[in-house]
Amino acid sequence: MSDDTYTLYMRFQTPDPGIGPREQAPMLAQEQAWARERATMHRFSWIEVLVPPLCLGPVLPGIVFLLGLLVYQGLSASGVDLDRIAGASLGWLVLATLLFMAAWILHNFLRDKRDPTKRYWQSMPDQGVVELEHHTLVSGISLWSNDYDPDCNTLMQWSNDKLKCVQDSGVSQWILAKTAAGHWLVLKEQYPGDFSYGRVGQMPAPDKLLQPQQQLAIAFAPGTNLQLGRRFDGAPMPLVDTPYWMSADELKRLEEAAHHWNFLPPNRYGVVNDQDAAWVQRLVSRAHPAGR
Template structure:
């Protein structure tokens, strides 16, 4: 089913009965902060309710009335005096305009007050609950991308107990992990800093990079696939670091396959579908080839692809 961008965004932010039951647990402080940031996009706004009727309402009825008169004149009464009709109808036109504007304002008010997405986000952060989806990560490989957007050049990051806006470097770390269930799971970490427009950016220091542990619980806004946080536990996951930088086409394809934003069930957050698994395997083969000599590649393959999970 195809959706325009707005409808897809709205459906993604609204509880979906097609999402199966998940474990509900109390929010962490960081997750609640992210929930409040998301909820801010769905607040009731009198500006949204009043501006369209007040800006367009005074002219639309008059335009419709004049067009109707012109059509009537052209089809039925070529000699009709339009000036006289407009003058005689001015009072009724003003009344119709006021009623039209009032009805439009009332419609917008009821629409937004009854909107299920807005009602959900008004109460969700204060309920203090998230849903967890658990994954066991067997091994993974790290890739990089540099995709600076001058029209959206800030990041929201958790720092010093609050969500802050910082300069976006455009550099992202992509970790493609194999799970115990045999799926590819895609994790993405974005970094602040100076930006560049080239394909290759500046990698962050090793201690700033995402270092996943083997047990991952992804925290979602209840009933949705909107991620609010990641909870890691256990031993470090075996991870192959590569210097591979994604091309623009590779980044677009991987971003779509990762299911991080604006997707619908049965797709799952971060989980690569079967139809994209072969392409992901070819991408990883190219990334592994950038690691070094054949021996290093073979050791990397042995680390990331245990024999019982290999697709070869």
């Protein structure tokens, strides 16, 4: 993960003043379970505090000291006795090493204890509050993708009142819905099962498919765009089911346009920006030519 990607990842999971006020509501059980799952990635860890200083601390000062002696010898004192200087300085080197390690451990401890993201996630799940963003869905179309990742081959699913880790099939249902505000809103549903590497995967049973209702409230961790759940209400949304399986390029472009992960304001979760709306319309036309 590059520095820029890591910075974006941390900003995405930290409250952002650029996100406007939203309706607050008590968490549902599933949303609180997701909040606790997200919080596990931001726990204070003594391993992160201690391992780097204890592994690298004993050797780094010695390496720097020896390199300094070599530079000194090469620049100004070619006949200097390095063994004698190193032996005479051993006690000071040990003391410097211990001080260096202690300072490194203290720095890591204070950094993690004061980290705003860790402090936020330490208390947020127990507060039991989410923020809701409402959408009215007018109509939509269902597309499919098969994108199995062997490095990330499991997913968490809500089952029997708890989150369970299951095998990811790589198959996802994508619903492109038109909202009453005139925007495209993108919803994604992932499915467990056996995986394949082809473009076309195995569709789930009809009763397992996502069938949105017209009133949607997306639940977010307060102050962030991190989605914790979806709340549907009202009549079923008119939905066109297609057997269209997106190509890798189409999937990549849709993932970028959908703003589901690692994005910043003023982008909104699931809402396609104006500059991508024409491309989404062309994708819909390819998937359902009769609906042009």
